[in-house]
Amino acid sequence: MQIHDISLENPVISAPLAGISDRAFREIARVHGCGLLCSEMLSSMALVYQNRKTLNMMSFSELEKPISIQIAGWRSDIMAEAAKIIESFGADIIDINAGCSVRKVLQNYEGAHLLRDFPRAREIIKSVVKAVNIPVTLKMRKIWSGSYDETLNFAKMAEEEGIKAITIHGRTPLQQFSGKADWEIIKFLKSNLSVPVIGNGDIKTPADAISLMKMSGCDGIMIGRASMGNPWIFSRIIAGIKGQKVPFGPDITERIDTALKHFRLLIEYKGEFIGVRQMRKHLAWYIKGLKGATRLREKIFNLNDYNSLVNIMIEYRDKYNEQENKIICRS
Ligand SMILES: Cc1cc2nc3c(=O)[nH]c(=O)nc-3n(C[C@H](O)[C@H](O)[C@H](O)COP(=O)(O)O)c2cc1C
Structure with missing residues (x-):
């Protein structure tokens, strides 16, 4: 165009x-x-x-x-x-x-x-x-x-x-x-x-x-x-x-990792105070529709610093993957 x-x-x-x-x-x-x-x-x-x-x-x-x-x-x-x-x-x-x-x-x-x-x-x-x-x-x-x-x-x-x-x-x-x-x-x-x-x-x-x-x-x-x-x-x-095969949506790891990349950029451009406050809504959108998203969203909106938010996202990602693996191993 x-x-x-x-x-x-x-x-x-x-x-x-x-x-x-x-x-x-x-x-x-x-x-x-x-x-x-x-x-x-x-x-x-x-x-x-x-x-x-x-x-x-x-x-x-x-x-x-x-x-x-x-x-x-x-x-x-x-x-x-x-x-x-x-x-x-x-x-x-x-x-x-x-x-x-x-x-x-x-x-x-x-x-x-x-x-x-x-x-x-x-x-x-x-x-x-x-x-x-x-x-x-x-x-x-x-x-x-x-x-x-x-x-x-x-x-x-x-x-x-x-x-x-x-x-x-x-x-x-x-x-x-x-x-x-x-x-x-x-x-x-x-x-x-x-x-x-x-x-x-x-x-x-x-x-x-x-x-x-x-x-x-x-x-x-x-x-x-x-x-x-x-x-x-x-x-x-x-x-x-373009008439190509449409890729599937992202898996949980890609979703969370992209959200964290977005978060890092926001902190870099706006600093931690503003970055954290603005990122909460983005994080909520990134996890929308995932299992346990409502509870995670509540936690996200109560955290005020970069490290705590990153940790909670990583913990969620790893737990999610662990549970998925268990399901795959069992089936
Ligand atoms: C939160 C939000 C902020 C928006 N801000 C602007 C804006 O700054 N300038 C603008 O022209 N349109 C703005 N819009 C309108 C969008 O650009 C777009 O025209 C509208 O959301 C319809 O497209 P969509 O159905 O793909 O969302 C905004 C829409 C939303 C939901």
Whole structure:
């Protein structure tokens, strides 16, 4: 897949996930083959005012390239300034957030609010595109009314103003995450736009990815929730869309070892205090569905230091394997 002058090794893209898709998460996703990594949404205002935490959130490594950094904002001048900062840090793509429907974001006239305000959205897109030389993309939802034609009008406006790819999540802002994502809107945009269209929403398995690509003809697919604690989704989907045999999911050893690798990266980038607190939810996702996961999760949420968490994960892994071996030996 190609986004303007950026070639992706494959069309499988990891979604921007606030509070989740940080550098550690993205590096793990890249190791599992993900074609394009996206940062979590960054506030354009915070970037321009050099907020240290936000600047840290923008940092990325060579391993992560190509990488797209997402910004949210309501002022075109600030969005343009933020875009310049991101470009100067060496990012490959800038993504404009027109899809976030969290109340706090909407109250600031940002995210999906832009879908209600064509003139402002146009002004923002125009200013950001003009400010940088790297490709600018847009992530949007279905328009508030749910109308296909209005959604297309918005996307066409973005295309006219120089947006180089559009990600569409097939839900309206009012729907948040309820119901099922509408993949027909992805097909509708794909058949009416010239820029690449990336389909998003409810892709949970390689079979989902294959069927969305087939039915919509979309150029790329973006995976969000299904990748939490599950970076294997990327390699499995890539194999699936290439027509190769889809590998089985990971065994317990691989799951825990990958979780621990993720943990080490998080500690390296954010330090122990923050790393431990942020890793608890990731660990819970990594063990989801495993025997004894509920009890382990309770323990995880009561531990506050790196070594205790690592020990409990290793102990769990070894005990699990021991029990499995016993079952195999007995049968
Ligand atoms: C916890 C969480 C955080 C999210 N953060 C962002 C964000 O920062 N920017 C954005 O454009 N979308 C964000 N989204 C939306 C996702 O990128 C994606 O569009 C949505 O989850 C649908 O895809 P999925 O069904 O594969 O999860 C977020 C979603 C979740 C669940």
